[in-house]
Structure formats: C-alpha cells, structure tokens
Amino acid sequence: MTRRQPSAALRADDLTAKARIRNAALDLFAAHGAEATSLRAVAAAAGVTVGLVVHHYGTKEALREAVELAIVEQFAQTIASVPLGTCPPGQVTAARDRAVAAMLSANQAIVDYLRRAILDGSAGRVDLVSRLSQLSAQQVHDLREAGVASTKHTVGEQVVTIMVRQLGRLFLQPLVDRITDEFADDTGASMRPQLVVDVNH
Amino acid sequence: MTRRQPSAALRADDLTAKARIRNAALDLFAAHGAEATSLRAVAAAAGVTVGLVVHHYGTKEALREAVELAIVEQFAQTIASVPLGTCPPGQVTAARDRAVAAMLSANQAIVDYLRRAILDGSAGRVDLVSRLSQLSAQQVHDLREAGVASTKHTVGEQVVTIMVRQLGRLFLQPLVDRITDEFADDTGASMRPQLVVDVNH
DNA sequence: CGCCTGTTTGTACAGTTGTATAGCATCTAG
C-alpha cells in the first residue's frame, strides 16, 4: 500500500501519477466538458498512458467522481481554514466567503467545472451541486449552533444565498466581459461593468 | 429548388425534413451539448437517416451553424414583432423585453442551447453570442435614431444590460430552483426565491 | 414516355472512443 499524503494539495507540480491524472482531468473536463474529453487526452495531459488512467480509476465515470470529490474536498478545506474562533462572531460568514472567493479565483478550472456541472443538470448521477449544497447546509447548521447565524430565514434560503451570490457572479461575468470586449472600440474608457447577483426571498 | 417557406416558424409539426433535422438538432444540442450528440441521434430524432442529414448540411459543424442561425433569426423576428410605433416611445424597450422573455420561456431548447453557447466560449468559430450582441446593438442603434433611447450610456453598456438582464436570470434560476428543491422538506411553505441580476456601470 | 433535379436510403470506411488484458519494472515483506 502506498502512503497516503496527509492532505494533498489540489495544485502541486510533483505529485503522484494518480493525482496528476485527476488534476489533468479536472482541467480538461473544465475546458471542454467531460463528455467531450477522451481518456487518452487526459492521459496525454498527465504524461501517462491510457492504461494507467483506467488502472487507477477503472472507469471514466469513476474518474469524474474523483474529480468532483476533489472539488468538494477543496471547498471543505477552504471553509475549515477559517474556524469559528478566529474573528468576531458576526464576521465569520464574511471571512469564509472571502476565503472561498479567493480559492475560486485561484482555481479557474474549478469555476469552469462548476459552471458546467450546474448548467448540465444531468440527472441520474450523484450530483456535485447537491454535495456542495449539503456542505453549505452543514456550515449554516454549525454557525447556528454557535449562535452566529440568524435563524430568521430557513436553511434553504441561506444556502441559496451563499451559493448563488458566490457562484452567480463567477458564472455570468464571462458573458459580461465578452460583450464588453465586443464593443471595446466603442469607447476609449474601458471599465468593466460589475455584476450584481442576488435573491429575493 | 424547393420553395422557401416565407418565414418558417421554428416550431411546427409538419415540416420539411431539412427543418425537422434542424429542430431535432437544436433539441439534442441543447439537451446534451453538440459535441456529445451524434449525427445518428439527430437523424433518429428527426425520423430520417444519417445520409440525409449529411446531404442537407454537409457537416456537423454546418448543422450547428444552421441551428445557431435559426436561433438568431428567432430573436430577430421576435424583436421585429414589436415595431417602433406600437406603443408610447418610452416603453418600446420594455415591450420588446417582454416579447423576448415570452419567446424564450416558450422555447426552452433555445435557452438551454444559449446557456451552453455562453458557457463554452469555444473560440475559433463564429460566435453565437457575438451575433446576438450585434442584434442587440442594432436594436439600440435604431432606438437611438428614433430618439427613444437615452444616449447617456455607451452602446456596449446598453447591450450588456439587455443581454445580461434577459439571460442571466434564465441561466441562474435553475441553480436556485435546484437548491430550493434540495431543501424543500425544510419548510412547508415553498415559495421560490427570485433572482435579481443586474450590472453596475 | 424519358430525362432531369432533388430527396431519401443504405452501406462502407477510417478514425476515435471506452474498456480489457497481458506483460514489464520496481519495490518491499518474509
């Protein structure tokens, strides 16, 4: 049995081949979609052969699940990196939001993969959105038990707020940027419009 | 040469095979993505054989272009269905927005296809988002010439506002709905939160 | 009638896909 790395970073340069495969898969799945990415492309990007990919993950679907699990794990670690006691009780949520935002802006592939996952809505398989929702729900639950989250709204409403506000901007901003670029010659001053995404409960 | 239908509706039940193929392709491309849809699946959905698809459109890429052109055409017709003179000058934009919203909510496949097109951002080919942007730009231009659109903002800003406000909600609402459903048992009252998408110029 | 133009089918082909399996190299436990 190989020694497990204690808590493998999602991004590193010298990594076990299994992790390199998973990272390459994340990149390619995010860039072109999982269905449009061949195992051979993943293998080539990871610098290995197809056989090794299937040896480690067995199935393309299993590889996808491993990728999604790694994403969820990254979210969980990011949230856990801002424990309850580090800042004034009222600002724990804001601090965690900032941590997640920083993590996402450093991992564009995760953002792209999430965008596809949310867009696809392919039913039938265990859902990445569900797992992230439950992660958020757990967070809300913990914050409530610690008495630092309001109980005026339902858990569902708070989860929606967290995920939509966090992800909505990231998903829609590319559209805004592209249209802005399209009309860039229209005006000399090119200040990017900023998106506002929110929910009315 | 076949007689062109004067302005073929995108949805009709008895249609030329060429149009049936295009409609089936739109449905399948919207549902599973163009790359994940085989020409044979399109042919089967249209009730024809692969050969006919290739005969009419030559190439899968050409079929995709035909689908996108049909979408743009649908937008153009919808906008043109509310001419400048039909309502008080200040409300022509709002009326057109409503018409487009109605068209989109009646053609879920177009919404789904657009979502994928915006998400993909696959460079290299002529862009659907570009074409729609230019359609919006033309509309803004016409409205300005008629003196019913403010010139305080740039054309680019107005196009961004139109497209993001129209499409943003449609794209993000599925996420909201899914999370809401996930926590549906949390509360008896299940009123759907409504999204607010806007841009700060 | 035959001819012509366009629609539709059927089949074929090379390339790619996911998956399976056999083999080689490396390491560690006994």
Add this chain to the structure above:
DNA sequence: CTAGATGCTATACAACTGTACAAACAGGCG
C-alpha cells in the same frame, strides 16, 4: 533470495463517430 504486490506500458477489441458515395425513389417537364 524469492513471492507478491504495485505502478506503468503496450496492445487489442468492439462499439461508435463523422464523412463519403452509390443507388433507389419521387415529381415536373420536354
């Protein structure tokens, strides 16, 4: 040292992909 497990490669295979092409079929017109 041997035995076995593990990381990894190479090759094979059936299914499916986009594309090509020939033949059958239809209707309009001389």
